[in-house]
Amino acid sequence: xxxxxxxxxxxxxxxxxxxxxxxxxxxxxxxxxxxxxxxxxxxxxxxxxxxxxxxxxxxxxxxxxxxxxxxxxxxxxxxxxxxxxxxxxxxxxxxxxxxxxxxxxxxxxxxxxxxxxxxxxxxxxxxxxxxxxxxxxxxxxxxxxxxxxxxxxxxxxxxxxxxxxxxxxxxxxxxxxxxxxxxxxxxxxxxxxxxxxxxxxxxxxxxxxxxxxxxxxxxxxxxxxxxxxxxxxxxxxxxxxxxxxxxxx
Ligand SMILES: O=C(CO)COP(=O)(O)O
Numbered sequence: 001x002x003x004x005x006x007x008x009x010x011x012x013x014x015x016x017x018x019x020x021x022x023x024x025x026x027x028x029x030x031x032x033x034x035x036x037x038x039x040x041x042x043x044x045x046x047x048x049x050x051x052x053x054x055x056x057x058x059x060x061x062x063x064x065x066x067x068x069x070x071x072x073x074x075x076x077x078x079x080x081x082x083x084x085x086x087x088x089x090x091x092x093x094x095x096x097x098x099x100x101x102x103x104x105x106x107x108x109x110x111x112x113x114x115x116x117x118x119x120x121x122x123x124x125x126x127x128x129x130x131x132x133x134x135x136x137x138x139x140x141x142x143x144x145x146x147x148x149x150x151x152x153x154x155x156x157x158x159x160x161x162x163x164x165x166x167x168x169x170x171x172x173x174x175x176x177x178x179x180x181x182x183x184x185x186x187x188x189x190x191x192x193x194x195x196x197x198x199x200x201x202x203x204x205x206x207x208x209x210x211x212x213x214x215x216x217x218x219x220x221x222x223x224x225x226x227x228x229x230x231x232x233x234x235x236x237x238x239x240x241x242x243x244x245x246x247x248x249x
Contacts, residue, residue: 005035029237060088064081064113124204142187174218184201202222213242
C-alpha cells in the first residue's frame with residue numbers, strides 16, 4: 001500500500017505559546033492537503049497545548065529518556081510524552097548526539113522505549129562534512145543506522161540528515177540523496193525483511209519551499225524533516241503543498 005508522504009516540522013528549541021498561531025495556520029492548511037501526513041515536534045513545554053490546538057496534524061517530541069522513570073533530573077520519559085499527547089518522538093538527532101553525547105546505543109534504547117508505549121519513532125542519521133569528503137558517507141551512515149535500529153520496525157521512520165546541510169542552506173545533490181536513501185533501504189530490508197520496505201525514509205537539512213519538490217521526488221524519499229522552515233506557516237505550507245502536488249503528479 002502506498003503511504004502518504006510524511007512532512008514533519010522539528011521546532012528544536014523554538015516556540016512559545018504565541019507561536020501556536022503558526023501551528024494553527026499549518027493545521028488549517030493541512031486540511032486542504034490531505035494527501036500529506038503532517039506533524040510538528042515542538043519543544044516539550046508545548047506538546048500538551050499543541051495537542052489541544054490542532055486537529056489534522058500529528059504532534060511529536062524531540063527526545064525521550066531510555067528509561068520509563070527514575071532518578072534522572074530534567075529528563076522526560078516516553079510514557080510521559082505519550083500522556084502529554086505526543087504521537088511520536090524524534091531520536092538520535094545530530095544536535096542531541098553533539099550536545100548531549102548520545103551514542104548509537106542510547107538512540108536504539110530510546111527508540112525501543114518509545115515503541116514500548118506505542119509512540120512512533122523518527123530515527124535520525126547523517127554524516128559530517130569530513131565524512132562526506134572522505135567519500136565514505138554511505139558506508140558510514142548505513143553502519144550508523146544498523147547500530148541504532150530497534151528490534152522492531154513498529155511505527156518506525158528514518159530521517160537522513162547530513163549534518164553539514166542542517167541550517168546551512170546547503171543541500172546534497174539529488175543523486176547523492178538518492179544513493180544514500182538506497183543504501184538505507186537496503187539496511188532496513190536486511191534487518192526487517194519485507195517490513196523494511198514500508199519504513200518511510202525522510203530527508204532533512206535545509207528543506208525549503210523552493211527545493212522541496214526536487215528533494216521529495218527522489219526515489220526512496222518518503223518525506224521531509226524540516227527545521228527552520230517549519231516554524232512559520234509561510235515557510236512550512238509551501239513544503240506541504242509541494243509534497244501534495246507530487247503525489248498528484
Ligand atoms: O535538523 C533539521 C530537522 O531535524 C533540519 O534543519 P533545517 O531545516 O533548519 O536545516
